[in-house]
Amino acid sequence: MKDLPIAARLYVGAVLGAGALVLVLFFPHPLANPILFTVLLLLSSSASALKVSLPLATSGVTMSVSYAVDFAALLLLGADETMLVASASAFSQCTFRTESRSTPHRTLFSMASLVLTVKATGLAYTWLGGPDTAHQFSMAALPKPLVGAATTYFVCNTVLIATAIGLSTKQSIVRVWNENFLWSAPSYFVGAGAAALAATVIDQGGYWMAALAAAPPYLIYRTYKVYMSRIQDQQRHVAQVSDLHLATIEALALAIDAKDQTAQSHIRRVQVYAAGLARSLGMTDNEIQGVKTAALLHDIGKLAVPEHILSKPGPLTQEEFQKIRIHPQVGAEIISGVPFPYPVSPLILSHHERWDGKGYPAGLKGDEIPLGARILSVVDYFDALMSERPYHKAMSLDAALGLLRQEASKALDPRVVQTFIDTYPLLAAEAEASQAPARKLTRVPTHAPTAAPAVGLVHESPVRTTVFQDIALAHREIYALYEIAQAMGSSLGVSDTMALISSKLVNIVPFSCCALFLYNEENETLRCRFATGVESEIIQQLTIRNGHGLTGWVARNRRPLVNARPSTDLEAAGQPSDRTTLHSALVCPLLFNERFIGTISVYHTEPAVYTDDHRRLLDRISEQAAAVIYNSMVFEQTQEDSLTDPLTALPNTRFMFMHLTRELARAERLKTEVSLLVMDLDDFKNINDTYGHHVGDRALRDVAAVLRAGIRPYDICVRYAGDEFIVVLSGCGAEEAERKRLELQRGVDELQFEARPATLLKLAISVGAAVFPHDGDAYETLLATADSRMYRDKTRRKRAGSGAGDDDQGKPAVAASLSDADLERAASGVL
Numbered sequence: 001m002k003d004l005p006i007a008a009r010l011y012v013g014a015v016l017g018a019g020a021l022v023l024v025l026f027f028p029h030p031l032a033n034p035i036l037f038t039v040l041l042l043l044s045s046s047a048s049a050l051k052v053s054l055p056l057a058t059s060g061v062t063m064s065v066s067y068a069v070d071f072a073a074l075l076l077l078g079a080d081e082t083m084l085v086a087s088a089s090a091f092s093q094c095t096f097r098t099e100s101r102s103t104p105h106r107t108l109f110s111m112a113s114l115v116l117t118v119k120a121t122g123l124a125y126t127w128l129g130g131p132d133t134a135h136q137f138s139m140a141a142l143p144k145p146l147v148g149a150a151t152t153y154f155v156c157n158t159v160l161i162a163t164a165i166g167l168s169t170k171q172s173i174v175r176v177w178n179e180n181f182l183w184s185a186p187s188y189f190v191g192a193g194a195a196a197l198a199a200t201v202i203d204q205g206g207y208w209m210a211a212l213a214a215a216p217p218y219l220i221y222r223t224y225k226v227y228m229s230r231i232q233d234q235q236r237h238v239a240q241v242s243d244l245h246l247a248t249i250e251a252l253a254l255a256i257d258a259k260d261q262t263a264q265s266h267i268r269r270v271q272v273y274a275a276g277l278a279r280s281l282g283m284t285d286n287e288i289q290g291v292k293t294a295a296l297l298h299d300i301g302k303l304a305v306p307e308h309i310l311s312k313p314g315p316l317t318q319e320e321f322q323k324i325r326i327h328p329q330v331g332a333e334i335i336s337g338v339p340f341p342y343p344v345s346p347l348i349l350s351h352h353e354r355w356d357g358k359g360y361p362a363g364l365k366g367d368e369i370p371l372g373a374r375i376l377s378v379v380d381y382f383d384a385l386m387s388e389r390p391y392h393k394a395m396s397l398d399a400a401l402g403l404l405r406q407e408a409s410k411a412l413d414p415r416v417v418q419t420f421i422d423t424y425p426l427l428a429a430e431a432e433a434s435q436a437p438a439r440k441l442t443r444v445p446t447h448a449p450t451a452a453p454a455v456g457l458v459h460e461s462p463v464r465t466t467v468f469q470d471i472a473l474a475h476r477e478i479y480a481l482y483e484i485a486q487a488m489g490s491s492l493g494v495s496d497t498m499a500l501i502s503s504k505l506v507n508i509v510p511f512s513c514c515a516l517f518l519y520n521e522e523n524e525t526l527r528c529r530f531a532t533g534v535e536s537e538i539i540q541q542l543t544i545r546n547g548h549g550l551t552g553w554v555a556r557n558r559r560p561l562v563n564a565r566p567s568t569d570l571e572a573a574g575q576p577s578d579r580t581t582l583h584s585a586l587v588c589p590l591l592f593n594e595r596f597i598g599t600i601s602v603y604h605t606e607p608a609v610y611t612d613d614h615r616r617l618l619d620r621i622s623e624q625a626a627a628v629i630y631n632s633m634v635f636e637q638t639q640e641d642s643l644t645d646p647l648t649a650l651p652n653t654r655f656m657f658m659h660l661t662r663e664l665a666r667a668e669r670l671k672t673e674v675s676l677l678v679m680d681l682d683d684f685k686n687i688n689d690t691y692g693h694h695v696g697d698r699a700l701r702d703v704a705a706v707l708r709a710g711i712r713p714y715d716i717c718v719r720y721a722g723d724e725f726i727v728v729l730s731g732c733g734a735e736e737a738e739r740k741r742l743e744l745q746r747g748v749d750e751l752q753f754e755a756r757p758a759t760l761l762k763l764a765i766s767v768g769a770a771v772f773p774h775d776g777d778a779y780e781t782l783l784a785t786a787d788s789r790m791y792r793d794k795t796r797r798k799r800a801g802s803g804a805g806d807d808d809q810g811k812p813a814v815a816a817s818l819s820d821a822d823l824e825r826a827a828s829g830v831l
Contacts, residue, residue, distance in 0.1 A: 004168055005167060005168065005170065007167045008167035008168045011163060011164060011167050012105060015109055015112050015113055015160060015164075016109060018116055019116050022083070022119050023087070023115050026080045028078075028080040028084070032077065032081070033076075033077065036077065037077060037084075040076070040077065040085050041084070041088050044073065044085045044092075045092040046092075047066040047068065047069050047089065048092040066086075067188060068191035068194055068195050070089065070114075071196070072195035072198050073085045076199050079118055079121065079122020082118045083118045086117070087114055090107070090111040090114045091110075094106060094107040094110050113157065116156065116160065117157040120156045121153040123152075124145075124149050124151075125148065126145075128148040128149070129144060130142070130145030146192050146196055153192075154188040158177060159177060170279065171279070175282075175284065250267070253267055266383060268431065269383050270376075270380055270383050273295075273427050273431065274294075274295040274372075275295070276423060276427045278291045278371075278372065281371065281375070281416065281419060283372070286342045287343070287371075287372065290340065290347065291376070294348055294376060295379070297331065297344065298347070298351050300331040301326070301348070302327045305323055305327055306323065309324060325361065326361075328348060328351060329349065335348055343370070343372065347372040347373045349373075350362070350370055350373035351377055352377070353369045354411045354412075355409060355413050356409070356411070374412070374413040374416050375416055378413070378416050378417055378420050379420065381411075385399075386400050401421055404420070404421065405417065494518070494632040494636060497625075497628055498514075498530040499530070499532065501625055505602075505618075509614050509621075510604060510609060511533065512581075512604045512605045513539060514531070514533055514600070514601070514602050515540070515600075515603070516629070517542075518629075519555060524546040525544065525546065526545075526546070526552065527542075527543045533603075534582065534603070534605060535581065538580075541575070542575065543573060544572045545572070549570075550564045550569050550585055550601070551569055551587060551601060552572060555589070558589050558596060560588040560589065560619055561586065562586055563584045563608050563610050564587065566580060566583070566584070569585075581605050582603040583605060584607050584608055584609045584610060585601060585602065585610075586601070586615060586618055587599050587600070588615070588618045588619050589622065590625065591626055597626060597629065597630055600621070643655035647701065648700055648719050649704070650708065650717055650725075651718050652719060653718065653719075655716075656716065660674075660728055663728060667731075667772055667773075673773070673774075674731070674772040675729040675732040675769055675770070676726060676728060676729075676770045676783065676786045677726065677727040677737065677786065678720070678724065678768045678769075679725040679744070680725075680766050681699070681700075681724075681764070682763075682765060684696065684722075684723040691755045696723075699753055700723065702753055703725070703748055703765065704717070707744060710740075710743060711740070715727065715728060725765075726783075727740070733771060734771045737771060738769065745764075745765055745767055764797065766790050766793045766794035766797055767790060767793055768785075768789030768790025768791070768792070769786055769789060770785040770786035
């Protein structure tokens with residue numbers, strides 16, 4: 001009894017207790033006619049073997065014609081002795097000629113229910129005026145009490161058993177009684193009539209004539225047997241056809257849902273949850289079958305929804321949501337043309353309605369929504385919460401059940417939600433048991449991947465895939481290409497563009513590392529501009545000559561490589577290759593207007609991973625990406641040109657102001673210092689006037705090289721204007737700035753500049769420094785202060801070199817006339 005629900009246990013216990021009590025209280029002693037009692041006991045036990053199974057019942061219930069003998073015993077022996085006859089027949093029915101062994105509690109329940117039935121029947125028979133067994137039978141006096149007794153026997157016996165079945169299987173008791181027992185009522189009255197005829201004959205002493213009364217019960221048994229056999233045949237046929245239809249529907253549903261990138265287990269779980277919930281809520285078998293079918297097909301209308309909307313990871317726009325809202329109507333219209341013997345289309349139409357009336361498409365509210373649709377809403381919502389989807393991560397069980405409780409009385413029917421939560425452990429176990437697929441549809445590729453050159457290794461063995469994986473892969477391919485096309489236009493930088501492409505590419509082409517190599521036509525090399533994933537730090541350092549390694553081979557031949565050895569690229573770049581964990585590579589060329597600009601390379605830690613499908617996809621993506629990457633290269637070059645001095649290749653004034661603004665804000669926030677060195681070449685006008693501007697340009701380039709080499713990597717040297725340079729020293733105070741000023745001046749002083757063959761000129765530079773925040777808190781003030789100090793330094797250097805200032809030099813004369821008051825005004829930004 002442990003497997004029975006608590007209500008069924010209590011009921012069975014109550015019937016057993018009542019039956020035992022009645023048997024004890026009314027146990028017959030002594031027996032009035034032991035021989036007749038024994039004969040009827042044997043006849044009843046034998047007749048109980050003539051039984052038929054009730055095909056509509058779900059608990060292995062059988063029915064026999066022993067009740068005819070029980071009626072005869074009631075008429076001849078009385079109710080008390082008949083209780084023993086009936087309990088013996090119940091034991092025989094549950095023990096002999098059974099397909100499966102009956103449990104003890106079921107056998108005892110059958111015996112107890114017949115004891116109670118016989119006693120109730122005897123009381124009804126006596127109350128309606130039935131003759132006592134001690135008096136002679138009169139057929140004229142039997143009809144009324146006999147009909148009452150037959151009615152009481154039928155009602156008590158069938159109701160007791162139907163209640164047990166209903167409580168055990170959690171079905172409606174009335175529905176169980178109506179479907180399994182009501183139709184057998186006439187046989188009880190026929191059996192009672194045959195028993196009355198036999199009892200009358202026996203009462204008159206015609207025992208052999210009474211044997212003829214066995215014909216009607218036997219005919220009833222044979223009629224039941226033929227009738228039940230036909231019903232069972234019909235049920236088998238209907239079940240076979242139904243299974244065939246359901247298998248067809250399931251296959252189509254799996255194919256459709258493969259497009260939605262959901263697992264086959266999702267459909268099976270939803271179907272099991274929905275069917276179990278429908279049973280618990282007392283739906284009929286026909287309605288349950290409708291719910292199971294609707295669970296398979298409820299999202300068939302998504303065929304009308306674009307793939308990129310279904311798989312969109314972010315929130316939907318209003319227009320996209322309106323497109324989603326049409327799928328219940330589309331699905332219902334598709335299914336409405338299929339003549340299902342149970343309701344399916346209304347459930348599909350309403351499975352997105354909400355309990356509070358805010359759902360779609362019709363805005364139904366409460367009980368206006370079909371119960372099957374309310375069931376689908378709960379189970380589909382729950383399984384979606386527990387599954388990984390493009391737009392959310394899978395939830396834990398507690399979180400999902402908590403959200404169900406939260407949505408009860410809002411989006412979901414509270415009664416259905418509570419029933420689902422109560423029965424979830426049983427439903428989950430049933431769903432787990434149903435996960436083993438009945439069949440596997442597999443496909444073996446008809447050809448191996450296209451062969452690669454000698455440096456590549458191709459996987460020769462065919463890969464078996466399911467057809468549902470093929471469908472899902474096809475739709476993922478379309479969506480991934482759509483996403484990549486969208487991502488390509490959302491960034492202008494090469495690295496940003498490749499980061500977006502690689503994040504989408506992994507959905508259709510697996511990789512452990514993805515890299516972009518760009519081609520330099522001047523030195524015929526390919527340098528890695530972007531790498532992400534395993535060993536990306538090593539890959540990003542690679543520079544490979546044209547024709548060397550995998551990347552160089554693709555650059556020379558303009559054809560992709562499949563399953564080549566990644567170590568070949570490392571060897572070609574002079575890197576150690578024996579420790580790499582990458583074992584297969586797929587490299588595709590990037591061609592823009594028939595011009596080779598680079599390669600996209602993907603690497604994997606597993607050997608022979610890539611197939612011809614992967615090559616086809618990456619080749620197609622490379623075709624789209626080539627134009628975008630080329631435009632990104634042009635953009636970066638243009639951006640670099642706009643911030644670079646074309647003569648010296650140093651940053652220009654625009655870049656300096658951008659950099660200086662950031663550095664001063666950072667220094668103010670961190671309470672650090674920033675130094676500016678303003679520099680001007682001495683007597684540079686004489687070089688231009690004497691040797692020409694092209695020599696002056698060469699002098700500027702040489703000085704720029706000395707200054708760039710003399711500063712730290714994170715400091716900048718800017719060509720400010722003409723022969724002026726500015727150095728920005730981050731995190732440097734006055735003492736460090738002074739040391740750097742002298743160091744740069746010495747570096748320029750030591751420069752040997754050859755203006756003409758065998759003509760060496762000595763170059764010199766004047767430098768002025770200003771320190772933030774001591775000399776000013778804005779770059780204008782700092783520049784003015786450093787500029788004035790540079791002119792003072794120029795004056796000192798000229799005086800030290802010639803003993804007097806040169807009035808014809810212009811700038812020195814001005815610098816000599818600057819007073820301390822002028823310097824203070826310059827520091828305030830006036831000059």
